[in-house]
Amino acid sequence: xxxxxxxxxxxxxxxxxxxxxxxxxxxxxxxxxxxxxxxxxxxxxxxxxxxxxxxxxxxxxxxxxxxxxxxxxxxxxxxxxxxxxxxxxxxxxxxxxxxxxxxxxxxxxxxxxxxxxxxxxxxxxxxxxxxxxxxxxxxxxxxxxxxxxxxxxxxxxxxxxx
Numbered sequence: 001x002x003x004x005x006x007x008x009x010x011x012x013x014x015x016x017x018x019x020x021x022x023x024x025x026x027x028x029x030x031x032x033x034x035x036x037x038x039x040x041x042x043x044x045x046x047x048x049x050x051x052x053x054x055x056x057x058x059x060x061x062x063x064x065x066x067x068x069x070x071x072x073x074x075x076x077x078x079x080x081x082x083x084x085x086x087x088x089x090x091x092x093x094x095x096x097x098x099x100x101x102x103x104x105x106x107x108x109x110x111x112x113x114x115x116x117x118x119x120x121x122x123x124x125x126x127x128x129x130x131x132x133x134x135x136x137x138x139x140x141x142x143x144x145x146x147x148x149x150x151x152x153x154x155x156x157x158x159x160x161x162x
Contacts, residue, residue, distance in 0.1 A: 031120040036113040045076055050110045055102035058091055062100055064153050085109055
């Protein structure tokens with residue numbers, strides 16, 4: 001099989017995307033660690049719970065929403081549980097499953113943390129783009145996710161459902 005090498009334009013786009021994939025998580029983590037003593041993933045877990053009905057999700061559903069393995073999620077949830085930001089309990093509908101629920105302190109943490117996080121997202125992503133480019137970014141990431149996530153597990157987010 002012949003290798004389909006990238007054109008110079010494709011290579012330049014790929015190198016820039018790789019730089020964003022490396023630099024953006026560090027920038028998000030830096031702000032959240034400084035302002036809220038959370039990693040970006042910690043905050044993402046709390047945010048996904050904050051948007052769920054009764055601020056509760058099964059651990060498997062939370063893993064899907066956060067694109068995490070259950071092992072990674074369990075480790076992070078245990079740490080957040082020790083801090084009193086969420087709690088785990090048996091699922092009433094299926095005792096074999098475990099639910100995670102945001103506590104009152106967790107909800108307060110999300111509310112206090114969200115403004116600074118949104119400002120950081122705006123600074124590094126949204127405000128760097130025109131409205132047309134934001135639309136294009138949505139379309140581009142959707143196209144990439146169709147390949148990376150053919151079952152659509154990570155493309156189910158609907159901001160209108162909040």
